[in-house]
Amino acid sequence: DAGVTQSPTHLIKTRGQQVTLRCSPKSGHDTVSWYQQALGQGPQFIFQYYEEEERQRGNFPDRFSGHQFPNYSSELNVNALLLGDSALYLCASSKYQGQETQYFGPGTRLLVL
Amino acid sequence: DQQVKQNSPSLSVQEGRISILNCDYTNSMFDYFLWYKKYPAEGPTFLISISSIKDKNEDGRFTVFLNKSAKHLSLHIVPSQPGDSAVYFCAASLTSGTYKYIFGTGTRLKVLA
Numbered sequence: 221d222a223g224v225t226q227s228p229t230h231l232i233k234t235r236g237q238q239v240t241l242r243c244s245p246k247s248g249h250d251t252v253s254w255y256q257q258a259l260g261q262g263p264q265f266i267f268q269y270y271e272e273e274e275r276q277r278g279n280f281p282d283r284f285s286g287h288q289f290p291n292y293s294s295e296l297n298v299n300a301l302l303l304g305d306s307a308l309y310l311c312a313s314s315k316y317q318g319q320e321t322q323y324f325g326p327g328t329r330l331l332v333l
Numbered sequence: 334d335q336q337v338k339q340n341s342p343s344l345s346v347q348e349g350r351i352s353i354l355n356c357d358y359t360n361s362m363f364d365y366f367l368w369y370k371k372y373p374a375e376g377p378t379f380l381i382s383i384s385s386i387k388d389k390n391e392d393g394r395f396t397v398f399l400n401k402s403a404k405h406l407s408l409h410i411v412p413s414q415p416g417d418s419a420v421y422f423c424a425a426s427l428t429s430g431t432y433k434y435i436f437g438t439g440t441r442l443k444v445l446a
Contacts, residue, residue, distance in 0.1 A: 260438065261439075262337070262339075262422050262437050263377065263422070263436045265433050265434060276431065276433050278433070312432070314432050321367060323379070324369075324376030326374065
């Protein structure tokens with residue numbers, strides 16, 4: 221049973237560029253959440269998708285957007301990249317309003333130069 | 334404003350002894366708390382959780398204690414093993430099943446053989 225997978229594992233971009241990160245949830249899960257983990261910090265909630273709609277959002281600007289596909293996989297898009305967007309981006313999947321906890325993928329490390 | 338705080342960035346413990354990791358929170362509306370463990374190059378892995386209606390939850394070597402009046406929770410690991418060496422994050426949410434977790438900054442535990 222494959223867990224949560226993310227691609228790519230590493231990415232280097234320059235300021236002003238746009239980036240797309242991808243996530244496939246654990247089998248049987250229908251909800252995907254995205255987190256940003258800056259160096260030395262804990263993960264910060266960006267947003268959550270269920271039934272192809274954004275259901276909850278954290279304190280992130282509109283430059284951060286997402287999408288969920290009918291197969292429950294998800295993308296995180298970041299426009300007009302800033303140096304401060306350099307971080308580990310984690311995807312977590314779960315069953316919508318289920319009782320078990322969410323499972324995290326290994327993350328995509330983004331470096332903005 | 335950091336709603337979930339882990340004031341000890343690191344902790345070293347001898348193998349076989351007890352490890353105690355602490356976490357404080359400021360939002361009295363939090364009603365579900367979790368601990369995650371993170372190894373390098375991996376996503377956080379769920380360890381144990383506790384609902385606000387309980388003050389203790391145990392799972393094998395791991396026990397979480399919740400003191401609501403003090404807005405404090407702790408994770409006890411007994412006995413500590415070298416494989417427990419990792420970064421530990423506490424997290425909180427307003428309702429279990431929403432998966433919008435607020436994470437602390439983490440405590441790096443090193444168990445010495």
